[in-house]
Amino acid sequence: MSKDHPIRIEPNPQRVRVRLGVKTVVDTTRALTLFEATYPGVQYVPREDADMSLLTRTDHHTRCPYKGEASYFSIKADGGSVENAVWTYETPIPEVAQIAGYLAFYPNKVEITVETK
DSSP: OBTTBOEEEEEEOSOEEEEETTEEEEEESOEEEEEETTSOOEEEBOGGGBOGGGEEEEEEEEEETTTEEEEEEEEEETTEEEEEEEEEBSSOOGGGGGGBTOEEEOTTTSEEEEOOO
8 A cells, every 4th residue: 555545444334235227236234445545435345245146247357556456247137237337356455455355336337325324
């Protein structure tokens, strides 16, 4: 982690739901919120709390110098399909090892709600 690009990860006990149309893709209270530099926090959710039957791995990959190589999934649900809407760091760099295998979703491709108490 560099001082000019800080990253911190915090458990998020709030209920996080991800939907595509009316279909729920994720419903969890075990998300991690990753705060990176000045970007808005991103919800990373455990695969166990996602309906993996709706996700299809793609060949798309990207590399982040602060987190490592990301793999992608597309979502097929509710009669729709959204390409590369989900990313995951399966073997992230050690500084962000907490997010290994967790899933994150593009908020412009799905509906993400975080309930506040």
